[in-house]
Amino acid sequence: MSLEVRLQSRLGDFEISAEFAAGAGVTALFGQSGSGKTSILKMIAGLIRPLSGRIEAGGRMLFDSEGGTDLPPPQRRVGMVFQDARLFPHMSVSRNLTYGRWAGKRDSRADFGRITNLLGIEALLDRYPATLSGGEMQRVAIGRALLADPALLLMDEPLASLDQERKREILPYLEEVRDETGLPIVYVSHEVDEVARLADTLVLLSDGKVLGSGDAVDMFSKLEFGPALGRHEASSLLSGTVSHIDQQYGLCAVTLDGDQRLYIVSDRVAVGDRLRMRIKARDVALSLEAPSGVSVRNVLPATVRSFARDESPFVEIVLDISGQALRARITRHAFDALGIQPDLPVFAMIKSVAIGQRMLSGRK
Known part of the structure; x- marks a missing residue:
């Protein structure tokens, strides 16, 4: 599976011009607040329409301004995980997990038992969101996205609302998702620790522009990107x-x-x-x-x-x-x-x- 993004947009006075490509694994969009990370993620999901460009995932054209393609979000086969889990409080964990594929009217090929085992949530299926920890809720949210049979998984700072203990709890599960599913995952973060741990590809953003992109290990070693990564975090x-x-x-x-x-x-x-x-x-x-x-x-x-x-x-x-x-x-x-x-x-x-x-x- 692969992802190719080339897009231009304007949100008020803020201009975005981004171009990058990535394969299976985690592609981290990294930059300080206001650099355009979440806006690019929403364009990939179809929640914001770019002015021009193209977005192709796994050989499927999601958006092409020249060719007239602009698939609506339900047809893009994109799984989305936000900062907060956004679970339905009146539904059990089991019903929350299957809601995505029901709402999207998809015959999901994802195995329910495999996904719940992968995320360690088998024992939570009969519980309700109010009884879950923050880390447990995020794992359920990730499971819901995976069970909707996505071709692409988008994560918008999924650990931002968690304390350090909950982050340590959920990071190993994110690694399992990365290693076991084979899905392209676009991961938005401004935390260097998360990017260093998870990313295969790093896209460095500043003021709506891509400063550089490529293998995460190589990107960390390039001296010219030191200021953007943060002098104290180099x-x-x-x-x-x-x-x-x-x-x-x-x-x-x-x-x-x-x-x-x-x-x-x-x-x-x-x-x-x-x-x-x-x-x-x-x-x-x-x-x-x-x-x-x-x-x-x-x-x-x-x-x-x-x-x-x-x-x-x-x-x-x-x-x-x-x-x-x-x-x-x-x-x-x-x-x-x-x-x-x-x-x-x-x-x-x-x-x-x-x-x-x-x-x-x-x-x-």
């Missing part, structure tokens, strides 16, 4: 496999793609798990020599790929760690003292405690 996404768990010290060894080893603190992983880890640039220190007698458990040989220096007190650096990109932010004073230049071999130091559990995700 990060790298490293991938690897859990190879050993030290129960005595509570440390997990992750063998990175490229064979270097990274130690993290987590009680939620098992040997063999594939992980994507988010490491903030401000948590990476550099040394010209392999340090000894330090508390930092992660000392990784690296090579300087590139850097961006401006009038701020900091310099952004991209390192190569056995083929993966790692960002570091150091002061201009340290940059000059170390003599940083492209292809310089260095050692990157990362505290294990800096890779928090909110920054971990299982990847199949």
